[in-house]
Amino acid sequence: MNPDQKIYVAGHRGMVGSALVRKLRSLGYENIVTRTSRELDLRQQEAVQDFFADERPDYVFLAAAKVGGIMANNTYRGQFLYDNLMIEANVIEAARVHEVKKLQFLGSSCIYPKMAPQPLTEDALLTGPLEPTNEPYAIAKITGIKLCDAYRSEYGCDFISVMPTNLYGPNDNYDLQSSHVLPALIRKFHEAKKENRPEVVMWGTGSPKREFLHADDLADACVFLMQNFSDYGFVNVGTGEDLSILSLAETIKEVVGYEGKITKDPTKPDGTPRKLMNVDKLHAMGWHHRIDLRDGIERVYAELEDQDWY
Ligand code: GFB
Numbered sequence: 001m002n003p004d005q006k007i008y009v010a011g012h013r014g015m016v017g018s019a020l021v022r023k024l025r026s027l028g029y030e031n032i033v034t035r036t037s038r039e040l041d042l043r044q045q046e047a048v049q050d051f052f053a054d055e056r057p058d059y060v061f062l063a064a065a066k067v068g069g070i071m072a073n074n075t076y077r078g079q080f081l082y083d084n085l086m087i088e089a090n091v092i093e094a095a096r097v098h099e100v101k102k103l104q105f106l107g108s109s110c111i112y113p114k115m116a117p118q119p120l121t122e123d124a125l126l127t128g129p130l131e132p133t134n135e136p137y138a139i140a141k142i143t144g145i146k147l148c149d150a151y152r153s154e155y156g157c158d159f160i161s162v163m164p165t166n167l168y169g170p171n172d173n174y175d176l177q178s179s180h181v182l183p184a185l186i187r188k189f190h191e192a193k194k195e196n197r198p199e200v201v202m203w204g205t206g207s208p209k210r211e212f213l214h215a216d217d218l219a220d221a222c223v224f225l226m227q228n229f230s231d232y233g234f235v236n237v238g239t240g241e242d243l244s245i246l247s248l249a250e251t252i253k254e255v256v257g258y259e260g261k262i263t264k265d266p267t268k269p270d271g272t273p274r275k276l277m278n279v280d281k282l283h284a285m286g287w288h289h290r291i292d293l294r295d296g297i298e299r300v301y302a303e304l305e306d307q308d309w310y
Contacts, residue, residue: 001059001102001226006031008057010042010091011064015171015215016106016164020061023219033057037064043086045093052094060095060103061222062088062144066137070203070271072178073134084140092147096157103159104226105148107141107234109211109275110134111163119240119278122163122233131272149232158230162222165238165277168296169215170303182212185249186301187309189256199261200253203268206246211238211276214291214299224287238277239289255297 001007007024011017012034024032033055040051042064066076066083073080088105095103112120113128125145130138148159168182176184181203188200221237229235243251249262291299304310 001029003028004031005058005101006033006055007059007061008033008055009061009063010087011062013037013171014063014065014067015167015169015173016218017061017063018171019169019215019219020063020222023216023223027223042090043083045086045090048090048094049097052098052100056098058101059226060091060100061226062091062103062105064091065106068173068178069180069184070133070269073137074269077136080134081136081140084137085143088140088144088147092144092151092159095159096151096155101158102226102230103148103157104222105144105159105161106222107145107161107163108137109163109165109236109238109277110138110272111141111145112275114272118274119276120236121278122236122281133269133271145234152232160225160229160231161234162225163234163236163277164218164221165211165213165236165275167213167215167218168300169218170300171215172300174307174309181210181245182248182252182297183300185252186256186297186304189253189258190301190304191309192260193256193258197260199263200249200258201263201265202245202249203265204245204270205266206249206262206264207244208270208272209242209244209274209276210248211240211242212248212293212296213238213289214296217289217291220290221282221287224285228285235281235285236277236279237282238279239293240277240279240283241293242274242276243293251294252297255294255301
């Protein structure tokens with residue numbers, strides 16, 4: 001990848017895609033092509049083919065996806081499966097037809113079996129049943145990995161996959177019904193502090209454990225892997241450290257400066273008990289995350305003035 005070549009970042013308005021564009025620009029890559037979902041509906045095969053024929057990108061980061069937290073995944077099961085299958089099939093096929101030099105597909109740690117041994121190594125894929133709340137999303141993401149592998153084997157395409165852990169960062173979704181836990185709790189503690197409310201409700205039991213990576217670290221890893229990894233399979237991207245949802249809530253409570261109580265809502269699902277990534281493969285290649293969780297939460301919290309609920 002050099003600065004004269006054209007790079008298509010699919011999903012540039014999302015948290016991951018926008019972090020990728022910032023990272024690429026900071027490294028001197030200016031020839032970046034993007035389309036909003038209104039300009040190009042990636043679920044439409046012909047529109048995607050036309051776009052690739054017109055733009056002829058050299059490199060593709062496939063960060064466009066229908067995403068959300070545990071409730072969104074569990075409620076919009078059809079959309080999560082259909083939209084993600086269509087987006088990845090259309091983009092990967094167009095990249096093949098129009099001879100993209102290299103494509104990177106972004107998945108998620110929910111591809112692993114619910115009860116896979118922790119920390120999750122790349123070879124645990126397809127060794128057991130998935131977590132039911134996000135099975136449709138996981139199946140779509142597993143299909144994306146398999147498409148890249150099958151295109152490498154049948155057509156010789158240099159298409160790779162990257163599996164990030166749970167992410168947070170600028171341009172995250174703060175809608176309390178559809179968001180992930182970290183942005184949801186930042187908003188809940190902030191509003192409770194502003195309105196002097198006595199308690200903040202945390203969904204589930206607080207005992208599941210999760211690992212969190214800042215989107216800027218992920219973008220750095222994605223560019224690194226585009227330059228240093230060309231193979232079947234995929235590479236986990238994470239910090240290698242996790243914490244319980246209750247500990248996360250306590251950390252966010254401190255960062256926000258809220259003094260009330262944390263209560264539990266056991267009617268909401270816990271999801272996977274734990275999904276800690278094994279990041280040995282990535283570390284062995286020489287990449288390590290830089291933003292620790294507490295610093296990352298402080299950074300994100302300091303950047304929220306433009307949110308209408310702030
Ligand atoms: O981040 P989250 O929605 O998704 O939830 P997953 C993580 C944990 O936090 C669950 C708890 O145990 C939730 O019950 N939690 C506590 C909350 N309070 C809240 C809250 O206010 N909002 C939310 N959203 N959760 C998603 C998958 O799973 O992770 C996707 O559904 C994807 O497929 C994504 O892989 C990274 O970590 O459980």
